[in-house]
Amino acid sequence: MSESNRVRIAYRAAGSTDPWQIVRRTGDALTAGTETVRSDEIRSDRQRSGQKVTTITAGGTLDIEMAAESYDDFLAAALCTTWTADVLTVGTTTIKFDVIKSYLADDEHIVFKNMEVSQLSLTAESGAKITGQITLMGTEVDTDYVPGADTFTDAGTGLIFDSSNNLNGVTVDGSALVNTTFKALGLTINNNHQTDQGVGSQFQNHFKGSCDITTTSTIRMASSALDLWRSSIANVPVALAFNMADNDGYSYAFALGEVYLSTEPPSGALDAILDLSADGTAAVAPSGEMISITRTVPAVTP
Template structure:
């Protein structure tokens, strides 16, 4: 019987012979799903007499606990750009939204099925969405979604001579200790008591099925950056309602470091419009406005979001 602990997910650039990078995850993974259709022919016996394979869906969602260095290739793909090293600081690099998305491929192995395990490959794949979730008293979690255009249903890594790079060993980020700052327009709201925050980067891939093909093509759409923040109701945060009514723009920033290792990631959206939902009172209830934000393209940065990473080692 297969066990979830023996499910291995790995990634590399599509079509390459590079070592597979084993990915850390908490749940989920890309799959191959066969979709059958009944032609609904009339049968005198009053029974179904036929089912046909009409399409195959390739992809899926992966849940993670975010850690430094582990998902840099995933970030690069969903952003559609390369990490650019800061000329004055070789440990610092940044990435913005772009249209260059070299495809990836994902290897799934059930290591305890059969003597050597059984594997399949999701080919010509991209990351359609990345989400990070910050929540008080929790590990910083997230997820990413994979869409593929091809597959190998029975793949033998040993026969192909494949090699593997071990999982990263950086620690998962801790929302209680590793968040340096959550801010709106430079006003550090971490001191106001932020309860939850999330950020979602969605490339809005569109499925385009073709006659004569089982797997649909995938086309990248508009890059949208959105999120939500739940924070304490104070005199300062009460003003966000009027500012939202006035359609003011804000900068939203999430800054995090993994403790003594010093690996740092900063997510900055420079032009955000806010939606504010004021709380209603209830017995023994902490009142928290619900703030949603949508990031717009900043003409100076050339992107709706910029991600910076500092990797000292």
């Protein structure tokens, strides 16, 4: 009998025989969905014939809790690039993984091949864990994979990030907002994948499009928060930056040089704390980049 906590998910470079890297996650929706057709043949006995599978869609989502080092490969794949001197910016190189989903209690294994990151999101709310979701799209499924001599690398064990201890340094145009604070912050990278299917194949092909980077934020109302609304009315972008770090010195500095905001002044209510909610759309900044993510990796003690 299957057990829910005996499901293991791991990944490696597509087409390689590298060791599988086990993924830390809180849930997943990786599957191979099907589309079917049936004959419209008219029968005098009113009965219908069987159906045929015409399309198989490989992919799904991984739900995660942000932690140091655990998702560096997926961050790079979401931006279609690789870490260069510990920095990521938007690139043009498609990164593909093979992903294995193992039902360990039953010794059953499914491999999703050529999986691309179509979207990655991170969400931080005050007093809560920093969570995220990775959306993957593949082109093939091996429904009866046998690991054989495959090896698996254990997932990291570092403490997860939360918005109270691991998120800091939130700035707008290089400075912290005055007399207020961010109560929530979110970031989404969307590669606008397009999908088609060729004759002679049940599987779909996926093609990345432009990179859309959007933000969400909730800010306690103050004059400096209302200035963000004024910026949105004037269509003047702001620079947004924030840091995530663990206690051992592993950190990520996120910088978006040009973010166009959409927001409205908040309305009052009885005994309420006024908050201003702002959605942002990143654009290419004068630096030539929409976003940069700089990681600091602590030195390993011999």
